[in-house]
Amino acid sequence: MSNDRTITLEVMRYRPETDAAPSFQSYVVPYVEEWVVLDALNYVKDNLDTTVSYRWSCHMAVCGSCGMMIDGEPKLSCKAFLRDYGSKIRVEPLSHFPIERDLVVVIDDFIEKFTRIRPYIIAQSEKPVSEGEYLQTPAQLHKYKQFTLCINCLLCYAACPQYAHNPEFVGPAALSMAHRYNLDSRDSGRDLRQEVSASHEGVWECSFVGACSDVCPKHVDPAAAIQQTKIASTMDYYKALLPGGK
Amino acid sequence: METITTDIAIVGAGGAGLRAAIAVAEADPSLSIALISKVYPMRSHTVAAEGGAAGVIKSDDKIEYHFHDTVAGGDWLTDQDAVEVFVNTIPKELTRLEHWGCPWSREASGKVAVRPFGGMKVMRTWFAADKTGFHILHTLFQTSIKYPSIKRFDEYYSTDLMVENGRCTGVTAIEMRTGIMKLFNAKAVIICSGGGGKVFPFSTNGSIKTGDGMAMAYRAGVPLKDMEFVQYHPTGLPITGILLTEGCRGEGAYLVNKDGYRYLQDYDLGKPEPTPRLKSMELGPRDRLSQCFWQEQRKGRTIKTPHGDMVHLDLRHLGEKKLNERLPMVLDLCRSYIGVDPVTQLVPIRPVVHYMMGGIHTDINAATPIKGLYAAGECACVSINGANRLGSNSLGELLVFGAIAGRNAVEYIKGEGRDLNAAGTTKLAADAKARVDAIFTKTSGTESVSGLRKEMNTTLEDGAGIYRTEAELKVACDKIDGIRARYSQVSVKDKSSVFNTDLIYTLELGSMLDVAQTIAHGALQRKESRGSHQRLDYPKRDDVNFLKHTMTHYTGGATPRIDYLDVKITTSQPAERIYGRDE
Numbered sequence: 001m002s003n004d005r006t007i008t009l010e011v012m013r014y015r016p017e018t019d020a021a022p023s024f025q026s027y028v029v030p031y032v033e034e035w036v037v038l039d040a041l042n043y044v045k046d047n048l049d050t051t052v053s054y055r056w057s058c059h060m061a062v063c064g065s066c067g068m069m070i071d072g073e074p075k076l077s078c079k080a081f082l083r084d085y086g087s088k089i090r091v092e093p094l095s096h097f098p099i100e101r102d103l104v105v106v107i108d109d110f111i112e113k114f115t116r117i118r119p120y121i122i123a124q125s126e127k128p129v130s131e132g133e134y135l136q137t138p139a140q141l142h143k144y145k146q147f148t149l150c151i152n153c154l155l156c157y158a159a160c161p162q163y164a165h166n167p168e169f170v171g172p173a174a175l176s177m178a179h180r181y182n183l184d185s186r187d188s189g190r191d192l193r194q195e196v197s198a199s200h201e202g203v204w205e206c207s208f209v210g211a212c213s214d215v216c217p218k219h220v221d222p223a224a225a226i227q228q229t230k231i232a233s234t235m236d237y238y239k240a241l242l243p244g245g246k
Numbered sequence: 247m248e249t250i251t252t253d254i255a256i257v258g259a260g261g262a263g264l265r266a267a268i269a270v271a272e273a274d275p276s277l278s279i280a281l282i283s284k285v286y287p288m289r290s291h292t293v294a295a296e297g298g299a300a301g302v303i304k305s306d307d308k309i310e311y312h313f314h315d316t317v318a319g320g321d322w323l324t325d326q327d328a329v330e331v332f333v334n335t336i337p338k339e340l341t342r343l344e345h346w347g348c349p350w351s352r353e354a355s356g357k358v359a360v361r362p363f364g365g366m367k368v369m370r371t372w373f374a375a376d377k378t379g380f381h382i383l384h385t386l387f388q389t390s391i392k393y394p395s396i397k398r399f400d401e402y403y404s405t406d407l408m409v410e411n412g413r414c415t416g417v418t419a420i421e422m423r424t425g426i427m428k429l430f431n432a433k434a435v436i437i438c439s440g441g442g443g444k445v446f447p448f449s450t451n452g453s454i455k456t457g458d459g460m461a462m463a464y465r466a467g468v469p470l471k472d473m474e475f476v477q478y479h480p481t482g483l484p485i486t487g488i489l490l491t492e493g494c495r496g497e498g499a500y501l502v503n504k505d506g507y508r509y510l511q512d513y514d515l516g517k518p519e520p521t522p523r524l525k526s527m528e529l530g531p532r533d534r535l536s537q538c539f540w541q542e543q544r545k546g547r548t549i550k551t552p553h554g555d556m557v558h559l560d561l562r563h564l565g566e567k568k569l570n571e572r573l574p575m576v577l578d579l580c581r582s583y584i585g586v587d588p589v590t591q592l593v594p595i596r597p598v599v600h601y602m603m604g605g606i607h608t609d610i611n612a613a614t615p616i617k618g619l620y621a622a623g624e625c626a627c628v629s630i631n632g633a634n635r636l637g638s639n640s641l642g643e644l645l646v647f648g649a650i651a652g653r654n655a656v657e658y659i660k661g662e663g664r665d666l667n668a669a670g671t672t673k674l675a676a677d678a679k680a681r682v683d684a685i686f687t688k689t690s691g692t693e694s695v696s697g698l699r700k701e702m703n704t705t706l707e708d709g710a711g712i713y714r715t716e717a718e719l720k721v722a723c724d725k726i727d728g729i730r731a732r733y734s735q736v737s738v739k740d741k742s743s744v745f746n747t748d749l750i751y752t753l754e755l756g757s758m759l760d761v762a763q764t765i766a767h768g769a770l771q772r773k774e775s776r777g778s779h780q781r782l783d784y785p786k787r788d789d790v791n792f793l794k795h796t797m798t799h800y801t802g803g804a805t806p807r808i809d810y811l812d813v814k815i816t817t818s819q820p821a822e823r824i825y826g827r828d829e
C-alpha cells in the first residue's frame with residue numbers, strides 16, 4: 001500500500017521541434033507497492049506534466065505498446081514493478097530506434113522487415129472453407145506454438161547488439177516469425193521466406209549472443225528460431241550439392 | 247488540407263477493421279483501401295480477449311442451440327434476424343481463420359478443440375489456449391499484409407466523419423507523427439473503432455478504448471443504440487481490473503465467498519457439482535454472476551481487502567498441468583500482478599466493466615442510416631448481444647460483421663455509391679480542422695483532462711453501475727451534462743505537433759463524455775430491469791413498454807434525444823431466462 005514514500009522518475013524527453021538533443025526530466029511520484037513503471041508515468045501525465053508522451057494501452061503485457069528502457073534494460077513498463085527498482089528509476093525510449101518524441105520511437109524499420117518475411121500462411125493450394133479445417137495434431141501445433149507468442153514489443157531489437165551494429169539485420173522478432181510459419185504444418189512458403197531469412201542480412205548476421213531471448217517478456221526464444229533456421233539453411237545448401245539437388 | 251483519395255476508408259484496425267479490409271481486398275483487389283488506426287493494428291484491444299470464439303462445429307451441437315443461447319442470454323433484446331446471420335456464418339469465419347494460420351487448440355485427432363463457456367448449452371467455444379483474441383488479431387494482421395490493396399495509416403487519430411446530403415464521403419484524421427490533419431476522401435467508410443469501457447474507472451479495457459468511433463458517428467447523426475447496457479465481467483483482478491477469462495470457469499473453477507461457499511447456488515443458478523455443468527452455477531451468464539457478487543456484498547459475505555470487496559476464484563483443484571496447458575496467461579497474470587499463485591492459492595476477484603453491448607446503430611448489413619457509412623465490432627450495435635452478451639460471442643461478431651461490412655461497402659460503391667460527389671467535403675474538412683484547432687490553440691483553461699475524466703469515471707460508477715436507481719441516475723445525468731459543459735474549459739498545454747498525446751487525450755475525453763452521456767440518459771429512461779441493466783426501482787423486465795432498442799440521438803444541445811425502435815423477433819418469443827435447471 002501507499003505511504004509517504006516517493007521515488008524519482010527520470011524520464012528522457014525529446015521534442016524534435018524544440019529540442020536539439022534529448023535530455024532528462026525528473027519527477028517525484030508516490031511509491032505504491034503494486035505499481036508498475038507505467039503507473040508512475042501515468043501519475044506524471046495526469047498530475048504533474050501533461051506534455052510527456054509514451055505509448056501504452058492494455059496494461060497486461062499483451063498489446064506490446066509500452067516497451068522502453070528502464071534503468072538501461074528493455075522492458076514492458078506495464079510489467080516492471082517499482083518494487084524491483086531503487087528510489088530513482090531512469091526511463092528512456094527503446095534503444096536502436098530513432099526517437100520520434102519523448103519515449104515514442106519510430107518503428108517503420110521493423111514493420112518493413114516484418115512485412116518482408118511474409119508472415120502469413122502460403123499454402124500450396126487453397127482448400128475451400130466448406131471442406132472444413134486442416135487437421136493439426138497437438139504435437140504439430142507444439143512445434144511452432146511458442147513462436148506465435150511474439151507481441152511485437154521490440155524489446156529484442158533494443159537488446160540485440162547485431163541490430164545496433166548493422167541496422168540492415170532483419171532481426172529477432174521478424175526472423176522468429178518467419179520460422180513460426182515455416183514450422184506450421186499448413187504452410188509451404190519456406191522457400192520464399194528463405195530469400196529474406198537466409199540472406200546476408202538474415203540469420204547469418206546473428207552472432208548468437210541470445211540477448212533477444214533473455215529480454216522477451218513472452219518467453220519466445222528468437223535465438224533458437226534463428227539457430228534452427230541456420231541449420232535448415234545449411235541443410236538446403238548441402239542438399240543442393242547432391243545429385244538431383246536444386 | 248492534404249487529401250488522400252481512396253475507395254473505402256476503414257477507421258480502426260482491430261479484429262473487425264482488419265477483417266473488413268481483407269473482405270474488401272478479396273471482393274475486388276482493384277479497390278483502394280485506407281485502413282486508419284490510432285494505434286498499430288497489433289495494439290488494438292482485440293488483443294486482450296482471452297477465452298475464445300463460439301461457433302457450431304461439433305456433431306452434438308446445432309445452429310438453433312447457439313441461436314437460442316444468444317437470444318435468451320441477451321434477455322430477448324437481440325435482433326433475431328441478426329443473430330440468425332451470426333450463428334450461421336461464424337463456423338465458416340472461424341474455419342477461414344484456421345486456414346489463415348490461427349493456432350487453435352486441438353484435439354488429439356488434429357481437429358479444432360472446443361471448451362465450455364457461460365450461458366452456452368453445448369461446448370462450442372473455439373480457443374487458442376487463453377490468448378484467443380491475441381491470436382485472432384495477429385493472424386488477421388499478418389494475413390492482411392498479403393493484400394497489397396490494403397494501405398495502412400497507423401497512428402492516425404480520426405476526428406470527424408464527412409457527411410453531406412445523408413451520405414458519408416470521408417473522414418478526417420490527424421497523423422500523430424506530424425500533427426497534421428488529413429482528409430480521406432472515400433466513397434464508403436467503415437467504423438471498427440471498438441468500445442468505450444474507459445468511461446468507467448475500473449475496467450478490463452485498454453487505455454485506447456475511448457469510444458471515438460461511436461462519438462464520431464453520433465455527432466454525424468447516427469443514433470447510438472442500447473448504450474445503457476454495459477457488461478460487467480464477473481472475474482477481474484483487484485487494482486488493475488485485468489481480466490481472468492471465463493475459460494477459467496469453463497475449465498471448472500469455482501466462485502466462493504468469504505466462507506469458501508459456492509454462493510451462486512443461492513441465486514437460482516443451479517446446484518454445486520464438482521465438475522462444470524453447462525448453463526449452470528459458474529457457467530451462468532455474466533450479467534447474473536456480476537449481480538450475484540453485488541448481492542453477496544450486501545449480505546456481508548464478500549472479502550474485505552484494501553482494494554475493495556472481493557470474492558475468490560478457486561482454480562486449485564484443476565491442477566498445475568491443466569492450468570499450464572489451458573490457462574497459462576491466467577497463471578502469469580495472477581503471479582505477476584497480484585503475487586498469487588492459482589495452483590495453490592485462492593485468487594481475489596470482483597466484477598469489472600468489460601464490454602458495451604450498445605453502439606452505433608446498424609442493420610443486419612452492418613449499414614448505418616447514413617449512406618456509405620458502415621460499422622462493425624464492439625463500436626456497433628447490430629444487435630446480437632441484446633441486454634447481455636454471452637462470453638465468446640464478441641470475437642465471432644467482429645469476424646462475421648466485419649466481413650459483412652466490407653462486402654456490403656464494396657457492393658455499395660459499385661452501385662448506388664459509384665460516383666463520389668464530394669463538392670462539400672473540403673468545407674466539412676475545414677470545419678473539422680477548425681474544431682480541433684480551437685481545442686488545440688486555446689490557452690486559458692480552468693479544467694484538466696485528468697480531472698474531468700476522473701469525475702466522469704466516478705459519476706458513472708456511482709450512478710450507472712451493476713444496480714441502478716432513478717435518483718442515482720438523475721444525479722449521474724446531471725453531473726455528466728455538467729462535465730460536458732465544462733469540457734469547453736479544457737486547454738491543451740502541449741503546443742507541439744509531434745505525437746502530442748496531450749491533444750489526443752483531450753479529444754478522447756470529448757468522445758468519452760458523449761458516450762457517457764448516452765449511457766446515463768439511456769439508463770435513466772429505461773424503467774425496467776433487463777440483462778445487464780438492473781433497476782432497483784423497476785426490478786422486473788417490462789416487455790410491454792421496453793422490448794425496444796433505446797435510440798439516442800445527438801442534438802448539438804446539452805442533452806440527447808431518445809426514442810425507441812422495436813426489437814426484431816423471428817422465432818423466439820420472450821420467455822424466462824433459465825439457468826441451472828431444466829427449461
